Amino acid sequence: MSVTECQAPRVYIENIGEYLDQEVCILGWLYNKRSSGKLHFLQVRDGTETIQCVMFKGDFSEEAFKQADLTSQESTLKIIGKVKKDDRSPIGYEIGVTGFEVLSEAQEYPITPKEHGTAFLMDHRHLWLRSARQHAIIRIRAEIIKAVRDYFDSNGFTLVDAPIFTPSACEGTTNLFETDYFEEKAYLTQSGQLYMEAAAAAFGKVYCFGPTFRAEKSKTRRHLTEFWMVEPEVAFNDLNDNMDLAEDFVVYIVQRVLQNRRRELTLLERDIAKLENIQKPFPRITYDEALAILHEKGTEEQKVPWGEDFGGDEETVISQEFDRPLFIHRYPAQCKAFYMKSDPENPKLSLNVDMIAPEGYGEVIGGGQREEDLNVLLERIKAHNLPIEAFDWYLDIRKYGSFPHSGFGLGIERTVSWLCGLHHVRETIPFPRLMGRLKP
């Protein structure tokens, strides 16, 4: 007999309101319990929600009532009971238990309702995922990912996934994870972009979505060694079109989270007004204008000389001047990648763009217009000391019907961290990979 077989209908707690005053069956885990002598209050979660199940001593045998009191945290339970409305419940309902069965008694559970340190929780990430706060974050992540796919799928984009194994790097190999590929060296991808450029020539509007890997020894709240990135690429889009797309895309994602995950945002104590404020148009300033803000508002250290990239602190100072995400475009070409197109009006500038999230969350999007001229690209590859033979296929895109095109990459974890209002990206992915952390 299956455990789901029961005289009462087996229901999920999130739908419990549909069964008011009816007897139902719930399968789940014991989240917490309290007892008042002749009453047990069992907090039972089933993955969708948590509900309080109340047991009166008079309704059970001495032995059964005692057994419920001895059941350990996270034991698997089958609860049969009547759904009752109750204003004291956070979800508006509780269950008057008529049947109680322990399906699997849990050993002493390491994560208690009291406080724990980061290292301990990270070591128990597989169990930590059962906590209410982690549920909220992972559900918002899932909503963001669904919104990403829905946006592109319903706007004429074709999903063209890029490979994970790649034969070489865009910019040297120091930041790549190297792996053996049948006696050849292969690297884990750090971007699908070059492949998206090829795909854009085939399909016009494309995107890829998948994990990317960086072997940077970065120990900051914004870095993971394995993270997820969505990268659209559009044929015949210039830099401004690219910013229009990024803006529309981000507004859509934020709206979806506000629409469908408001409860989770509230549980995380997110300032929702700040998210509601994220509306078009986003400010668009040049690198030079950003530099001017730093020289006016920044500390001495933040007054970076022309030609240098901004660090996290600099981005925060600039973003504090605005109440929504902002674009910074046309950085000095010297700090950008070989494939970025130069500004025809000033070749020292690159037609790139970063989107900086508000509230100090930093860069969530990086992208730009790509160089479409074969000879310029050949020179760049030489200037960057890159192995030309690795890029022969990439150069074909310019040989066989070249075209202006633009795209960007959005980091999922930084977006989740921003929308949830978290202090660290490590909680935004179910099983984070960080420098020095490969388990669980």
Add this chain to the structure above:
RNA sequence: UCCUCAGUAGCUCAAUGGCAGAGCAAUCGGCUGUUAACCGAUUGGUUGUAGGUUCGAAUCCUACCUGGGGAGCCA
């Protein structure tokens, strides 16, 4: 890679050169409306590792290991 802080009970922490402690968890008992329930009791220790200083080290010194925070790095 650098700077900085930390490592003591299952967890979160206290004890700053002189008897290793508390709260939570666990175990036992009490309580008919608890919301991180509460009340009483019990159990729980190779003080990260290896050396050193000292009559005496969790505490001071050296090295190493592990972790947190930050920087650099970061299409």
